[in-house]
Amino acid sequence: MEIFGIPHxxxxxxxxxxxxxxxxxxxLSLGLAVIFGLLDIVNFAHGALYxxxxxxxxxxxxxxxxxxxxxxxxxxxxxxxxxxAIERLFLKHLYGLDPLYGLLLxxxxxxILEGAFRQQYGVSGQSYPVPELLSGATNLGFMILPxxxxxxxxxxxxxxxxxWFLIERTxxxxxxxxxxENAKLVQAFGVNVPxxxxxxYGAGAALAGLAGVLAAPIIQVTPLMGSNLIIVxxxxxxIGGMGSILGSVVTGLGLxxxxxxxxxxxxxxxxxxxxxxxxxVLMLRPAGLFGKSA
Amino acid sequence: xxxxxxxxxxxxxxxxxxxxxxxxxxxxxxxxxxxxxSSLYADIDGxxxxxxxxxxxxxxxxxxxxxPVEVLTxxxxxxxxxxxxxxxxxxxxxxxxxxxxxxxxxxxxxMAKVAAEKKRPFISIGAGSSRLTNxxxxxxxxxxxxxxxxxxxxxxxxLVKAGSKNWYFLTADYAFGHSLENDAATVVKANGGTVAGxxxxxxxxxxxxxxxxxxxxxxxxxxxxANAGGDFTNAMKAAKEFGITKNMKVAGLLVFINDVxxxxxxxTEGLQLADSWYWNQDDASRKFAKRFFxxxxxxxxxxxxxxxxATTAYLNAVKAVGSxxxxxxxxxxxxxxxxxxxxxxxxxxDGRMVHDMYLFQVKGTKESTTPWDYYKTVAKVPGExxxxxxxxxxxxxxKK
Numbered sequence: 299m300e301i302f303g304i305p306h307x308x309x310x311x312x313x314x315x316x317x318x319x320x321x322x323x324x325x326l327s328l329g330l331a332v333i334f335g336l337l338d339i340v341n342f343a344h345g346a347l348y349x350x351x352x353x354x355x356x357x358x359x360x361x362x363x364x365x366x367x368x369x370x371x372x373x374x375x376x377x378x379x380x381x382x383a384i385e386r387l388f389l390k391h392l393y394g395l396d397p398l399y400g401l402l403l404x405x406x407x408x409x410i411l412e413g414a415f416r417q418q419y420g421v422s423g424q425s426y427p428v429p430e431l432l433s434g435a436t437n438l439g440f441m442i443l444p445x446x447x448x449x450x451x452x453x454x455x456x457x458x459x460x461x462w463f464l465i466e467r468t469x470x471x472x473x474x475x476x477x478x479e480n481a482k483l484v485q486a487f488g489v490n491v492p493x494x495x496x497x498x499y500g501a502g503a504a505l506a507g508l509a510g511v512l513a514a515p516i517i518q519v520t521p522l523m524g525s526n527l528i529i530v531x532x533x534x535x536x537i538g539g540m541g542s543i544l545g546s547v548v549t550g551l552g553l554x555x556x557x558x559x560x561x562x563x564x565x566x567x568x569x570x571x572x573x574x575x576x577x578x579v580l581m582l583r584p585a586g587l588f589g590k591s592a
Numbered sequence: 593x594x595x596x597x598x599x600x601x602x603x604x605x606x607x608x609x610x611x612x613x614x615x616x617x618x619x620x621x622x623x624x625x626x627x628x629x630s631s632l633y634a635d636i637d638g639x640x641x642x643x644x645x646x647x648x649x650x651x652x653x654x655x656x657x658x659x660p661v662e663v664l665t666x667x668x669x670x671x672x673x674x675x676x677x678x679x680x681x682x683x684x685x686x687x688x689x690x691x692x693x694x695x696x697x698x699x700x701x702x703m704a705k706v707a708a709e710k711k712r713p714f715i716s717i718g719a720g721s722s723r724l725t726n727x728x729x730x731x732x733x734x735x736x737x738x739x740x741x742x743x744x745x746x747x748x749x750x751l752v753k754a755g756s757k758n759w760y761f762l763t764a765d766y767a768f769g770h771s772l773e774n775d776a777a778t779v780v781k782a783n784g785g786t787v788a789g790x791x792x793x794x795x796x797x798x799x800x801x802x803x804x805x806x807x808x809x810x811x812x813x814x815x816x817x818a819n820a821g822g823d824f825t826n827a828m829k830a831a832k833e834f835g836i837t838k839n840m841k842v843a844g845l846l847v848f849i850n851d852v853x854x855x856x857x858x859x860t861e862g863l864q865l866a867d868s869w870y871w872n873q874d875d876a877s878r879k880f881a882k883r884f885f886x887x888x889x890x891x892x893x894x895x896x897x898x899x900x901x902a903t904t905a906y907l908n909a910v911k912a913v914g915s916x917x918x919x920x921x922x923x924x925x926x927x928x929x930x931x932x933x934x935x936x937x938x939x940x941x942d943g944r945m946v947h948d949m950y951l952f953q954v955k956g957t958k959e960s961t962t963p964w965d966y967y968k969t970v971a972k973v974p975g976e977x978x979x980x981x982x983x984x985x986x987x988x989x990x991k992k
Contacts, residue, residue, distance in 0.1 A: 305809070308805065308806070308809050311805050312802055312805060315801045315802050315805065316802075318801070319799055319801075416630065416634075420634070420635045420850075420890075421630070421631065421632060421633075421634045421635050421638075421821075421822065422635040422636075422821075422822070422825070422850045422851065422853070422854035423822060423825055423854045424854060425829070425854060425855055425856045425859065428833070435833075435834070435835050441805060442834060442835050444833045444834060444835075446833070447801075447833075516829070516830070516833065517798070517799075517826050517829065518822065518825045518826055518829060518854060518855075520822060522631065522632065522796075522822065523798075526796060526798045527798055530798075558802050561802035561803060561806075562802065562806065565765075565791050565792055565793060565794075565803065566765050566792055566794065568793075568794060568797075568802075569794040569797070
């Protein structure tokens with residue numbers, strides 16, 4: 299059987315891989331959407347924080363023998379703390395200003411972080427082994443799926459659902475959303491809004507760090523891994539609608555699939571197809587697929 | 593008023609250009625180096641490569657013909673237009689005597705054009721494309737370290753002869769990848785093999801799983817990776833993850849020692865690769881490598897060794913002919929034998945530096961006894977066999 303001229307097995311395989319990558323995009327763009335939606339900051343440091351997460355896991359393994367599962371908890375914590383520091387030191391001075399300032403500041407931070415790691419570790423990258431428990435692969439009939447990739451999909455989906463639940467369905471989330479609408483009023487009710495904002499940025503950073511740890515066994519851990527990905531992830535957020543959590547998750551998965559299929563039919567275009575989609579979506583729906591027009 | 597200012601500034605502008613141009617023959621001899629300083633090829637050449645050129649100048653004594661030697665460096669960010677405009681600027685305003693080109697074929701082809709137009713020697717080290725001394729050769733280009741023909745002939749023919757007849761290519765989609773794929777496919781077919789297909793990926797691709805799944809579907813025996821640096825390492829890692837290495841043999845057509853180091857021997861054991869130099873091949877190389885290691889805590893790549901060697905070759909030529917006259921220097925370079933720790937070879941009429949190439953195999957974790965002890969030599973291929981023969985050359989400088 300053939301689908302669009304390619305054997306259905308290969309087609310299903312590519313579809314599966316697209317979902318795997320898409321789950322990954324979803325998790326990264328989720329952090330961006332949370333930070334933008336709640337703090338109005340276009341966080342260009344997201345890619346760098348993702349890279350720091352991967353490096354943190356690798357350094358912990360090399361220096362202290364910290365295993366993957368522990369790193370999965372510790373590395374995002376480290377990146378989260380770094381995020382809190384960034385918010386306290388720099389970002390808090392920018393609230394109320396044009397979002398452009400935040401964009402430029404975080405972009406600068408990303409360059410500094412990348413440069414520092416490049417100076418220290420070079421660009422060739424470091425190898426992070428796949429954890430023993432998840433090594434090997436499963437035969438799905440139409441393709442061999444490495445167990446580790448399956449785990450990444452499950453983990454990403456769990457994280458996306460958890461974040462959505464936290465923000466849309468809990469009291470904390472309600473405070474958060476209210477605080478961003480009208481900080482003064484919420485503060486008058488005795489809620490510590492600056493603390494909440496700080497923790498939100500920290501949590502967004504931690505999400506990027508977690509994605510970094512998840513990616514480490516799949517790709518080489520290099521200072522460039524963040525900048526290679528960040529533009530695509532931004533496109534995902536823009537297509538989904540800036541700040542929309544549901545939008546970034548759905549678009550992340552969808553674009554992973556679109557990109558995967560492009561790699562089969564016209565591989566040379568796989569790097570730009572995301573932007574073609576972005577242009578089309580923005581022409582038809584300027585606020586993005588799930589965005590509320592202002 | 594406005595017109596006056598314009599004329600005045602033009603006059604000042606012209607005046608300074610004249611002032612710069614005049615002391616050329618007794619001012620400093622300037623060597624320029626343009627390479628990837630920050631992206632995916634920065635470790636195999638990059639800042640350390642620039643330092644090797646400076647070392648070569650220092651070891652030469654820091655001056656030639658009584659003129660100090662200066663080294664200018666720049667990052668081309670793998671963009672051809674950045675490389676050529678920087679080269680042009682140096683030649684127009686800094687009176688550059690000679691240009692060394694680092695990694696990335698697109699940039700090297702662009703710089704070769706500028707160098708030919710301005711009549712300055714251009715020594716390309718890290719770029720792979722065989723076009724530099726074939727259809728795009730110029731009287732001022734020297735291609736020093738290796739090229740895609742040599743990689744294809746040395747690594748490709750060995751594999752085909754060992755029984756791997758059916759090939760599938762995973763190719764980086766730019767000048768270098770195309771050259772490498774073409775040259776390797778030619779070698780495979782010439783040795784009785786076949787090409788099952790190929791897929792081209794964008795430079796700096798983040799995920800190779802889709803491409804590898806397509807390669808797996810081809811049922812070929814060899815998966816040939818016609819890419820380099822970060823693209824090579826990520827493709828190699830994914831190939832291992834998806835179990836491709838179980839059914840197909842992976843051939844890295846351009847692999848540097850830095851790539852093997854960063855992937856680790858566990859991921860690369862048994863990989864066969866072609867290179868022009870290995871730090872652990874003889875005493876002179878080990879001596880150079882130790883000096884490098886003391887500074888960088890890693891071993892030099894073949895490109896970094898070649899950066900040093902090529903700079904020394906140029907300075908020797910300047911000394912021998914007694915001037916920085918480009919034509920005299922090119923004639924000299926094409927007439928003498930180079931002999932140092934990196935190479936024993938000679939620049940041919942088409943600009944190709946012909947020297948021995950090696951086929952190496954990556955050792956297993958148990959065989960490797962000291963840090964960076966990664967390769968064993970499978971074969972030493974004489975330069976005449978490794979590179980395009982003059983009879984096959986499409987270079988217009990070759991008289992037939």
